[in-house]
Amino acid sequence: MRVARTQRRxxxxxxxxxxxxxxxxxxxxxxxxxxxxxxxxxxxxxxxAPRSATEVADALQARGLVERSADPTDRRAVVLTTTAAGRRVLQEAAAARSADSRDLFTRLDPTDRATLARLLRTLSDD
Incomplete structure (x- = not known):
């Protein structure tokens, strides 16, 4: 759990x-x-909860990262799409997270990393 908390931080x-x-x-x-x-x-x-999803979407829309539009198959529903700014942030944030993960896991030698990956796959629900 400490490692999970460390990674989330x-x-x-x-x-x-x-x-x-x-x-x-x-x-x-x-x-x-x-x-x-x-x-x-x-x-x-x-x-x-759906209400919480609305709040998250509101925050992302206010920052210009997503936009809302009517669902083409059901005008009562709303769909979200990323904006150009949202796609840019997604790419940059993904690169930063990947770099940070590499930094964290390079503390382990390659054999230990492979063992950890195998163990985590074994324990995963997927």
């Missing part, structure tokens, strides 16, 4: 230049991966 720090919380960054990744994401789908992906 490091990721929060890595996201600081974009003033994104880890939760906002995850939401942006979901929308970026599934352009035209409904708010209900965002809530499900983040395991949060």
């Amino acid at each position: 490091r990721w929060r720090d890595a996201l600081a230049p974009w003033d994104l919380s880890p939760h906002q960054a995850r939401a942006l990744r979901v929308v970026g991966a599934r352009e035209g994401t409904r708010l209900s789908d965002l809530a499900e992906a983040l395991h949060i």
